[in-house]
Amino acid sequence: MLVVLTSGASVYPDESVRQRYAASLGVDDLLYPDRRLGRLGKENGFEVVSLGPAMQRRADESGTYFHGFSNTRMGVGHWNSAGHLAAASWTLFSPKTR
Numbered sequence: 001m002l003v004v005l006t007s008g009a010s011v012y013p014d015e016s017v018r019q020r021y022a023a024s025l026g027v028d029d030l031l032y033p034d035r036r037l038g039r040l041g042k043e044n045g046f047e048v049v050s051l052g053p054a055m056q057r058r059a060d061e062s063g064t065y066f067h068g069f070s071n072t073r074m075g076v077g078h079w080n081s082a083g084h085l086a087a088a089s090w091t092l093f094s095p096k097t098r
Helices: 015-025 032-044 052-062 081-091
Strands: 002-004 048-050
Touching: 002 032, 032 048, 052 081
Parallel strands: 002 048
Antiparallel strands: none
């Protein structure tokens, strides 16, 4: 099993910020690596759990920052407590809900 973690940019709780960042990189989608790794898993017989899509939806719905801290820039860097909680909750879901 492979679990694909998130970057701050890929789950930033503002789609326009994500789009501007993707454009600055010259890419269409910040979750492309997740999909590519998912195909690799299917082709080679191992499960891939991508946390990005669900965390991105949750960030958009709730405005939650999963990366960053009060003493740093929110939305950037390591997971904060909300990021860890979201990832832990995601791993408890059944494979049918992923």
